[in-house]
Amino acid sequence: MTGRLSELTGLQIMKNKYLNDIVLIAVLLAVSLVLWFATVTGGNGKTGEKVRITVGDEIIGEYSLGTDASVDVRGMLTVVIENGQVCVTGETCRNHICAKHRPISKAGQTIVCLPNGVIVRITGNGELDAVI
Amino acid sequence: MRKSRRGSIKKIIIAALLAVTSLTAFSSCGQKRFSETYTDVFDTVTTFTACCQNKNKFAELSQTVHDELKRIDAIFSIYNEKSSAFAINTEKNAIICDDMYQVLLVSREFYDKTGGKLNIAMGSVLSLWHEFRENGRSLPEKEALMSASAHADMDNLHFTDVNAAISDPDMTLDFGAVAKGYAADAVSRLLDCDFILNIGGNVYAGGHKEGGSKWSVGVENPDGGLLTVLAASDVSVVTSGDYQRYRELNGVRYHHIIDSETLYPSVLYRSVTIIHTSSLIADALSTALFCMDIESGRALALEYGAEALWMKNDGTLVRTDGFANYEK
Amino acid sequence: MSTTKKIALTGVFTALAVALSYVEFLVPITFVPVPGFKLGIANLAIMAALFFLGPFEAAAVSALRLVLTLFLFSNVNAFFYSVCGALLSLAVMIIIKKTTFFSEIGTSVSGAVFHNIGQIALASLILKGSGIWYYFPALMLAGTLTGTVNGLILRFASGPLGKIFKTSGVQTGQ
Structure with missing residues (x-):
């Protein structure tokens, strides 16, 4: 009854939701790192000097x-x-x-x-x- | 009940986003920046940058600024035969305009407050050094400098709001320490848009740049890189340094800021940076403090409400208490 | 949940949001040359409102927080960037929460990242150049991290908090 949130996201859904979370975070991290290297290594690091x-x-x-x-x-x-x-x-x-x-x-x-x-x-x- | 609530939330969100994006179009300097460089004033490179709606508006603005800079340069340049300064120097007696009067007033005040370290009457000494930098063959003779310095007494300059006279026939004025500052102030009085003006190292930053942040002014480290970066808005930043104008002879560098006591380029510091709302004050202070000890300099800066940064010969930095507030 | 309780909790979350905004304000992002870019820590309070009360209340908390922050310790330019980021972030979080694919953590991370996207998009409009996107990877990284932290905090605090608030019928997946 109380803190239903934590109960609802209890064991039965845990695997699905949290797995999705981890995938999302991993994707975002990967994307940001890729973008990072793409911009930093292009030219002198700053834009179009x-x-x-x-x-x-x-x-x-x-x-x-x-x-x-x-x-x-x-x-x-x-x-x-x-x-x-x-x-x-x-x-x-x-x-x-x-x-x-x-x-x-x-x-x-x-x-x-x-x-x-x-x-x-x-x-x-x-x-x-x-x-x- | 829930569905209509959600629908109205989305509408509110979309409406707000639209309102925000259109409003931000009007936020300070939300336009494109343009720059123009002038090389025909104050014997240095001047860059004027402003945010305007389009190129034509900027061209108009730039023309106004350039005209004003030329006007001021034509008053204080001692090499321009039509200038007010030239007239005072050659005829020793001339009618003056209000701009000249204002500069003479401030120069006299600074002469008194700095014990003569800022001295616009030092023209005879400065011209010897100017000649050296032009032909570079030999340093000014010590005797020549000494006798020239006998004709650098500000008390021999007499002026009213309409007239200036020099009672020493061998004395001349040199406005190099104050002209750029006065010019920057004059331009800032003319404009009410966001801009940054850099007259050979004498910077006035008006308002903010596009995006709303303050203008970024970097202070050079003479040995490479920057000493610091300042966030400037409606304020002037001026640096006097031994790396700005100089001539080398036999491996020794002789720069352009001459100490009125030693009669040689001042060797107390590598650079002095001043922040003040008036560019004229900042210009005068930077020259004066470059030739003064730190304690006296600090006191003078405090008196005028200016912030200062000294770079000593060993590379260390000294600041007034409020200087760091301007640093990024 | 009774309306009185909802209003009261909205107030609590608003206060929390403003307090966290102050923390954001103390941590300026110096490497991005535009004012108003903030870390998105206050998102925690907005998320809490979203999960404990609902999207309408979350929107209210967000709006109130923006206005109060502006008057208390911010400036107009930072305000515009915050508004843009907050609106986009809230919209995305409401949508993501509705899909129930992700937990609070995923919602939080999406919210944080889109908060930054909103800010950068606005900056590129004002600065009329794509150069500002140079700073996006770093902001995206920061957003992912703060979003994860916020999400974890909410996840682990929601149990005890739920007990404290004695909220029955907490909306989920709506």
Whole structure:
């Protein structure tokens, strides 16, 4: 009478319902793990992070952050993408006021060579809206 | 009895779902974000990001912002021959607009409060360093710096709300420590939408981003990666660091923030980050605190109600009490 | 069960739901960059209402909990995500319970997972991009786990609780 719930789901139905539960949970776990590996191992882990190189107003190239590359930017400098990090080498800008020389790797970060008007930026659905 | 109850429950659920999804279309910044970059103001890269209904609306907004930035840059740029700053520096006497007056007021206040660490009258010293960064051949001579610093006394700047005059013929003003902050504030006064503006490291985050969360601002670790990520809304974040503008000579890095006492780039910290509702205050504080000891800096930050983060040379971080409230 | 008793128990479960919501509120999900994503612990109270009283009462508890939580310690954006998750979750739980294929545990797990689906679906509408689904596997995992825990708690507590409430004629499979 009291706690009929536990009595109803007593022995006779136990095997069926609980077995179904276990199957359900196992399926859900499997699905979530499969999805996990599908998204995490695709690209650089985050969604669609790209390295965008602009000279002035012109986008001269967009490259995946996850693929190693070495890009010559009109003879002014070279953008190197390696192991998910981006750096700039061989700047010929006359006074080296390139703002940053350290490698960048997160969406929102930029390397700037202002005299040449070159901006190397990592775009994508990263969480950062600005990096200072 | 049970069946009709169930039927009405389902109806309620469906109706509610519809209501919710249509309502959420209006929740803050529930639109697409657009970004534009300007490279022609403040001698740095400026990025303006806002959530708008469509590309055309954003283009209009961006034009307004860009115009305002150009207007402010044209007042304070000491290299622009048509600017108010240039007029004051060359003629030593000029009529000024209200924007210039406001900046002069705050700069004078900061000069007094920081014991001269923030000094917009240090133009003669700063131009020697600017020249070095341009041609990079040789460091400024110590004697040249010393004699230049004799012409950096703020007391020789006299101004009213309509006029500014310099009584020392060899003294010039340099607004590098405050112009970007003032510009960001000016833009924020113009806009009432959600946006984030980054003027060469001087950030103002207005409102929230799409989805309703605060804007994410990452503070760089000069040695790679990030020091921290901040959640910003209706607040300004400014960092002064030794990695932002520099020139190397013989393996030594000389950055752009010159200590008014040593006359050389300040070497107290790697970076100082300030959070404050006014970008002008944040900009001024970040420059000042970069050249001050932590205790004095902390006191000054407290006085203005700002939060601060110092990255010391050994890599350790020091925060004011409320800084962590902004960290994610 | 008399109407008075039903109303009283609805109140009890609502209070429990709000209390559990507060616990949810204290545990922010930091890895998802959208506010309002919560763990779904309060689902326990809604489920209890569903199994002890019935779908209408469960809906009432859910609605009351959402409104009270909004005014007490939440914000409007989190509210919208919670509403979406709660509605979808409740609908699914009512349906699953009706099929009697699963016990409370299975019902709870489905409810938790669909709570997250509801939240992510809403987020992808607002953010206008499929990027947000990147976080779904992690949320799904979390939902499966909390759902299982909630279900187990209900399963083992329902015996003693039933005795305490002295509920006769507890609805099952309706």
